[in-house]
Amino acid sequence: xxxxxxxxxxxxxxxxxxxxxxxxxxxxxxxxxxxxxxxxxxxxxxxxxxxxxxxxxxxxxxxxxxxxxxxxxxxxxxxxxxxxxxxxxxxxxxxxxxxxxxxxxxxxxxxxxxxxxxxxxxxxxxxxxxxxxxxxxxxxxxxxxxxxxxxxxxxxxxxxxxxxxxxxxxxxxxxxxxxxxxxxxxxxxxxxxxxxxxxxxxxxxxxxxxxxxxxxxxxxxxxxxxxxxxxxxxxxxxxxxxxxxxxxxxxxxxxxxx
Amino acid sequence: xxxxxxxxxxxxxxxxxxxxxxxxxxxxxxxxxxxxxxxxxxxxxxxxxxxxxxxxxxxxxxxxxxxxxxxxxxxxxxxxxxxxxxxxxxxxxxxxxxxxxxxxxxxxxxxxxxxxxxxxxxxxxxxxxxxxxxxxxxxxxxxxxxxxxxxxxxxxxxxxxxxxxxxxxxxxxxxxxxxxxxxxxxxxxxxxxxxxxxxxxxxxxxxxxxxxxxxxxxxxxxxxxxxxxxxxxxxxxxxxxxxxxxxxxxxxxxxxxxxx
Numbered sequence: 001x002x003x004x005x006x007x008x009x010x011x012x013x014x015x016x017x018x019x020x021x022x023x024x025x026x027x028x029x030x031x032x033x034x035x036x037x038x039x040x041x042x043x044x045x046x047x048x049x050x051x052x053x054x055x056x057x058x059x060x061x062x063x064x065x066x067x068x069x070x071x072x073x074x075x076x077x078x079x080x081x082x083x084x085x086x087x088x089x090x091x092x093x094x095x096x097x098x099x100x101x102x103x104x105x106x107x108x109x110x111x112x113x114x115x116x117x118x119x120x121x122x123x124x125x126x127x128x129x130x131x132x133x134x135x136x137x138x139x140x141x142x143x144x145x146x147x148x149x150x151x152x153x154x155x156x157x158x159x160x161x162x163x164x165x166x167x168x169x170x171x172x173x174x175x176x177x178x179x180x181x182x183x184x185x186x187x188x189x190x191x192x193x194x195x196x197x198x199x200x201x202x203x204x205x206x207x208x209x210x211x212x213x214x215x216x217x218x219x220x221x222x223x224x225x226x227x228x229x230x231x232x233x234x235x236x237x238x239x240x241x242x243x244x245x246x247x248x249x250x251x252x253x254x255x256x257x258x
Numbered sequence: 259x260x261x262x263x264x265x266x267x268x269x270x271x272x273x274x275x276x277x278x279x280x281x282x283x284x285x286x287x288x289x290x291x292x293x294x295x296x297x298x299x300x301x302x303x304x305x306x307x308x309x310x311x312x313x314x315x316x317x318x319x320x321x322x323x324x325x326x327x328x329x330x331x332x333x334x335x336x337x338x339x340x341x342x343x344x345x346x347x348x349x350x351x352x353x354x355x356x357x358x359x360x361x362x363x364x365x366x367x368x369x370x371x372x373x374x375x376x377x378x379x380x381x382x383x384x385x386x387x388x389x390x391x392x393x394x395x396x397x398x399x400x401x402x403x404x405x406x407x408x409x410x411x412x413x414x415x416x417x418x419x420x421x422x423x424x425x426x427x428x429x430x431x432x433x434x435x436x437x438x439x440x441x442x443x444x445x446x447x448x449x450x451x452x453x454x455x456x457x458x459x460x461x462x463x464x465x466x467x468x469x470x471x472x473x474x475x476x477x478x479x480x481x482x483x484x485x486x487x488x489x490x491x492x493x494x495x496x497x498x499x500x501x502x503x504x505x506x507x508x509x510x511x512x513x514x515x516x517x518x
Binding site: 050052098101105106113133137147 | 317319320336380383470
């Protein structure tokens with residue numbers, strides 16, 4: 001991906017989160033996404049690639065997207081490539097996942113259960129309150145391969161605000177959402193690998209310091225003090241990922257699907 | 259004059275270009291809400307390749323489950339529902355025929371295209387973690403089908419699990435436009451097996467039709483009615499008890515062969 005104006009990019013877990021300053025070359029239209037947020041979704045093309053760009057979002061959304069995306073890469077959550085857009089109207093650009101459809105409960109039992117479990121663990125750690133069928137993309141690779149499941153849109157996560165995350169402590173948001181068709185046992189039976197990765201990351205303080213620092217450097221929206229708060233809180237939440245997942249499932253199952 | 263309404267459903271293989279293909283119509287009439295599909299789908303080469311074709315077929319499956327005319331689901335950026343158009347009910351059939359007969363002469367049916375039943379079934383077995391116990395393509399006269407060697411005219415069965423004394427022959431069914439045709443095919447196939455296994459000695463053989471997630475109760479009931487005379491168990495995997503019993507039996511039968 002092109003870095004304009006010698007801008008920065010951060011190579012993290014073999015994925016690169018770029019920051020672009022210029023406006024997208026070609027706005028091609030508004031994607032008909034039934035989004036529930038205030039963001040404006042647009043489809044743009046850059047270097048022949050298509051992105052869905054959220055504009056008009058506030059600082060906490062951008063911080064949540066950036067930190068959440070970097071954490072997703074670390075934890076192995078299937079997530080499309082992404083870019084920060086930093087011109088007059090800051091935004092978040094997510095690579096258009098080709099031939100993907102929104103989540104449908106009838107397809108739940110055909111989906112890769114590890115992908116689904118990973119999303120729930122990620123949501124528990126970042127305190128995502130906006131997981132519904134429009135924010136999960138499903139791809140059919142053909143043959144007998146279970147459907148691949150991509151996580152998108154972490155903008156409404158509690159990870160977007162340092163003090164909010166401190167306030168949340170080791171709890172999960174009471175307004176978390178659940179995907180229809182997903183069973184608790186499916187998630188619990190397939191979460192072992194990501195919980196192990198979370199445990200390892202919890203012991204790697206320097207990596208988490210670097211991750212939060214880079215999120216701050218890229219977004220220019222996180223102070224040094226906030227970076228420290230994020231680091232401490234995320235280390236704590238990663239260390240307690242299994243408990244958070246259990247609490248997240250308790251909350252979401254009791255509330256039902258949106 | 260009774261009024262009806264329809265909404266065309268479009269597939270946009272590339273949202274950037276704005277090109278869209280009508281793939282179905284959601285119809286509201288005095289008979290209720292239903293979905294009518296186009297006579298033929300655009301070729302994979304027209305819509306950008308096999309991945310989009312798979313998405314299109316999955317959209318068709320999802321459309322079979324749409325039951326509300328006013329509250330339509332959101333399938334993502336590749337699918338749009340037009341605004342409703344009113345039409346006199348007596349003109350509805352002719353109009354839909356005109357709108358939905360597309361792309362190729364009607365005699366060139368593509369009803370058999372789309373995801374293969376056996377692939378969809380194996381996709382589910384894989385997601386459920388039992389694919390190692392399930393084999394593809396049961397054939398009479400070979401392997402565990404040796405006891406049927408004198409009846410070679412039997413067709414292949416999509417999946418099977420073989421134990422030492424037990425055999426499970428399994429056919430998947432799922433929601434898609436050609437469901438009726440699928441069901442007839444499964445019934446014909448399994449009816450032949452039901453007759454054959456009653457004539458020869460061999461392992462205890464149970465026939466199954468397993469309804470993949472999302473098949474409507476109406477279709478499930480239809481499957482039970484049609485397959486009843488073939489002594490086939492119809493498993494609705496959306497019902498946890500039925501699903502767990504089915505998966506448990508697969509494990510038991512397969513593991514018994516390992517133990518023995």
